[in-house]
Amino acid sequence: MTIAEATVAAPDGTAEPQRRVAVVTGAAAGIGNSIAERLARDGFAVALIGRTPGTAAAAAADIVAAGGTAAGYDADVADREQVDAAVEAIRADLGPVSVVVANAAVAPQQSFLDMTLDEWNTTIGTNLTGTFNTVQSCLPDLVEAGWGRVILISSSSAQRGAPRMAHYAASKGGQLALAKALAVEFARQGITVNTVVPSSIDTPSVEKKRAAGKIPSAEDMAKFIPVGRMGTGADIAGAVSYLASDDTSYVTGQTISVNGGSFIG
Numbered sequence: 001m002t003i004a005e006a007t008v009a010a011p012d013g014t015a016e017p018q019r020r021v022a023v024v025t026g027a028a029a030g031i032g033n034s035i036a037e038r039l040a041r042d043g044f045a046v047a048l049i050g051r052t053p054g055t056a057a058a059a060a061a062d063i064v065a066a067g068g069t070a071a072g073y074d075a076d077v078a079d080r081e082q083v084d085a086a087v088e089a090i091r092a093d094l095g096p097v098s099v100v101v102a103n104a105a106v107a108p109q110q111s112f113l114d115m116t117l118d119e120w121n122t123t124i125g126t127n128l129t130g131t132f133n134t135v136q137s138c139l140p141d142l143v144e145a146g147w148g149r150v151i152l153i154s155s156s157s158a159q160r161g162a163p164r165m166a167h168y169a170a171s172k173g174g175q176l177a178l179a180k181a182l183a184v185e186f187a188r189q190g191i192t193v194n195t196v197v198p199s200s201i202d203t204p205s206v207e208k209k210r211a212a213g214k215i216p217s218a219e220d221m222a223k224f225i226p227v228g229r230m231g232t233g234a235d236i237a238g239a240v241s242y243l244a245s246d247d248t249s250y251v252t253g254q255t256i257s258v259n260g261g262s263f264i265g
C-alpha cells in the first residue's frame with residue numbers, strides 16, 4: 001500500500017491530507033509490535049496501546065525514529081475506563097480511528113480441574129472482553145467515516161484446542177465468533193471485520209516459556225511445521241497489512257490462519 005492510499009481528507013475540510021489512524025493493542029512487544037511497525041511503514045499513524053506504563057510510548061518512539069508516525073498510550077484492555085480514556089487521547093492527538101487491531105492477550109497455562117474462577121475470568125476478561133472494549137470504544141469513528149477495518153488476533157488453540165489452556169482457547173474461540181457477528185452487523189457500513197490466527201510464532205513471550213521448559217525448542221517445533229520453521233511477527237503483520245488495506249472491502253468475516261501450513265482452520 002502507498003502512503004497516499006492510507007490518507008483521508010482532514011476533518012476540517014482543508015486539502016491537507018491526514019493519515020489514517022490504526023490502533024494496535026499489546027503493541028509494546030512481540031506480534032503487536034511487529035504489526036505496529038508494519039502499519040507505520042504502510043503509512044498509517046499508529047496508536048500503540050500497552051499495559052505496562054511507558055512501554056507503548058517507548059515502542060512508538062522507535063517507530064518515529066525510523067520515520068513513521070506513532071504515539072504510545074497506557075491502558076489495561078480489560079478496564080473499559082482505561083480503554084475509553086486512551087481512545088479519547090488518540091482521537092485528540094492523531095484523529096479518528098480507521099483501523100483497530102485487537103492483539104493484547106494473556107496466555108496462562110493451568111489444568112482445567114485446577115483452574116480457579118479468577119484465572120478463568122482474568123483470561124476471558126483480557127482476551128475476549130478486552131477485545132470487546134477495544135473494538136466498541138473505537139467503532140463509532142469507523143461508522144462515522146463509513147470506512148473501517150477491524151482485525152482480531154486469535155490463536156490456533158481456538159481451532160484445534162490446547163491442553164492446560166481451556167480458558168485461553170475459549171477466549172480465542174470467542175474472538176472468532178465475535179468477528180463473524182460484527183462482520184455481518186457492520187457489512188453495509190464499509191467496515192470489514194476479520195481474524196488472523198497465528199500459530200507457533202517466535203516472540204519474546206514464547207522464548208520465555210521455552211526458557212522455563214514449558215514448550216519444546218524452536219528446532220523441535222519446526223519439525224512439525226510443514227514450511228520447516230517457526231513464524232515471525234512479520235508473518236502476522238503481513239496478513240494484518242493486507243486486511244487493513246483498501247484491497248479488502250469484499251473480504252469480511254474471514255479467518256486467515258498464518259501457521260506455516262500446520263493446521264486447516
Ligand SMILES: NC(=O)c1ccc[n+]([C@@H]2O[C@H](COP(=O)([O-])OP(=O)(O)OC[C@H]3O[C@@H](n4cnc5c(N)ncnc54)[C@H](O)[C@@H]3O)[C@@H](O)[C@H]2O)c1
Nearest residue numbers: 026030031051076077103104105154155198200201203205
Ligand atoms: N506467539 C504465538 O505463537 C501466538 C500463537 C497464537 C496466538 N498468538 C496471539 O498473538 C497475540 C500476540 O502474542 P505474542 O506472542 O506477541 O505475546 P505477547 O505476550 O508478547 O504479547 C501480548 C501483549 O499483550 C499485552 N497485554 C497483555 N494483557 C494486557 C492487558 N490487559 N492490557 C493491555 N495489554 C495487555 C502484553 O503486555 C503483551 O505486550 C496474542 O493475542 C496471542 O494470543 C500468539
